[in-house]
Structure formats: C-alpha cells, structure tokens
Amino acid sequence: MQCSNKLAQGYMTNSDVEKAIKAFHGRCGRISRIYSIGTSVLGVPLWVMEISNNPGKEEAKPAFKFIGNVHGDEPVGRELLLLLANSLCDNYNKGPLATLIVDNVHLHILPSMNPGGFSLRKRGNAYNILNRDFPDQWCSFFPINDDMDERQPETKAIMRWLKDIRFTASASLHGGALVANYPWDGTEDKSKSYYACPDDETFKYMPKVYSGSHFNMSKREEFESGITNGAQWYPIYGGMQDWNYIFADCFELTLEITDNKWPPANDCFELTLEILF
Secondary structure, three states, X not given: OOOOOOOOOOOOOHHHHHHXXXXXHHHOHHHEEEEEEEEOOOXXXXXXXXXXXXXXXXXXXXXXXXXXXXXXXXXXXXXXXXXXXXXXXXXXXXXXXXXXXXHHXXXXXXXXXOHHHHHHOOOOOOOOOOOOOOOOOOOOOXXXXXOHHHOOHHHHHHHHHHHHOOOXXXXXXXXXXXXXXXXXXXXXXXXXXXXXXXXXXXXXXXXXXXXXXXOOHHHOXXXXXXXXXXXXXXXXXXXXXXXXXXXXXXXXXXXXXXXXXXXXXXXHHHHHHHHOO
16 A cells, blocks of 8 residues: 655654764764664665664673664654664763663664555565565464575575574564564464464563553454454564564564554654653
8 A cells, every 4th residue: 555745744754864973973873873674675775773882892781773664654663763863962971871871781773674566655675565475483383484596685684683682582563553472473274263373471561561652552342352362353474573583582572652653753752752762
C-alpha cells in the first residue's frame, strides 16, 4: 500500500535524515560516533549513531540497538529515534535517565533501515521486497532464505553488523498497531498459535516493562498487557526478530508504536515522550 506525498508532508527526507545525523554528531561528538553499515538498494547509506561515554571503544557493558523505518511506509520510528538521540545529548550530565543510559550502555541507533521504501512511499524496499529474507529456523518453508545471493542489501547490512557487534538486546520500531511483539514469530506447522521460545519468560517480561511504561499501550483491550507472541498474532517467516535471537544471541522485540502509520509529523515529539520514555 502506497501513500501520497501529502501524508508524508513534514517528515524528513532521506537527505534530511543524513544531515540530521551528521549535525547530531557535530553537536555531540564527545559522546557519539556515526558510521554506515552499508547501503540500500538505491545506494543510500544506512547511517548509525553510536551513543556512549566511550564511543567506539569495546567495554564490559551491554550494546543495545534501535532500528527504525524497517518498512518504508512506517516512518514514525526514524523521526523518534533522531529525537531520542538529541534528547540524550541535551540531557547527558543534566538528567538522571539520560546520564544512566549514556554511561552504562553502548546504544546504536539506525533511524532508517529502508530509505528506498520511504522515498517511494511503499512497504518494501526499492525492489518491493520486505525484510523476510533472513535465515529462519523453518528454512524448509522458504529455502531461498538460505541463499545469500538472493538477500537484499539492507538485510546483508544488518547481518554483517551483528557479526561485528555482539548486541545484547534490540528493538525495531514499526507502525500500524500498538503492541510489543516477541518471539517466536512463526510456528513449525504454520499455525496461528502461541509458540514459546526457550527464553519465553524473559521475553514476556521485557515487553511488559516497555508496555507498562508506555502512556497507553498496556491499556489497550486488543492485547493483554499490551504484548503479544508474534506467532499468536500473525506468523511470519524470515523476519529479523527471530533471526536476531537464533543466529546472533540478541533478544529483539518488535515494537508497534502507533496505530496510524502516518500521523501528522508535528505529533512526533509528543509520541517520543510517550513511546521511548
């Protein structure tokens, strides 16, 4: 489903995002580093902001990542993550929460995993392919997922990234619902049913902490406590969430952060306060 340019009015273009990332680093270089993990189908750099009191150095503290704009028609995450980065910069050594995060976590923020899909106002990337080409535990359903040559550049970039950095936990920001989703995302028999992973209790705890801190996610009637097992909601295969857990030992949540995929752009600041803090 594509949206009109009118709906995207006020949202940053890909060029705007790159300028904002570089401006953030120029302002907050003492606690940040920026780097690219690769390029999209159309050659747009996939820029990451690392935020830490020792950026670029290996330390005995957890590495965490946020990824936004996984689907091109879900742009709120990219705006929120840039607001989050700048908020951490503004409040470091001033506010207790920002200082706690910067001093105790290596935070890596990829505002846009799918700049091509965003520029074309469509869900998939510029080749109209979704991020369903990660290796999966049920590879017999989709054997093409085991073919590296068939993977999209954005997927390859994420996979290389997690070889370089051993992330402890992760969250990807989506739109179209209001719920925190956790593994497994698919079932062995392709049924739509609860399918628990080995760390099910931990995975139920993590989204409950997020949902309970959210302004209204935990209050929704559609999902108990504002969380859902992915396979129980709707099964997918070859997704990034399960791949993180199986192949990279990274506990990832999929955060559906807004019912409206394209809320007015000037609402994003208020959404930041209610979603990320």
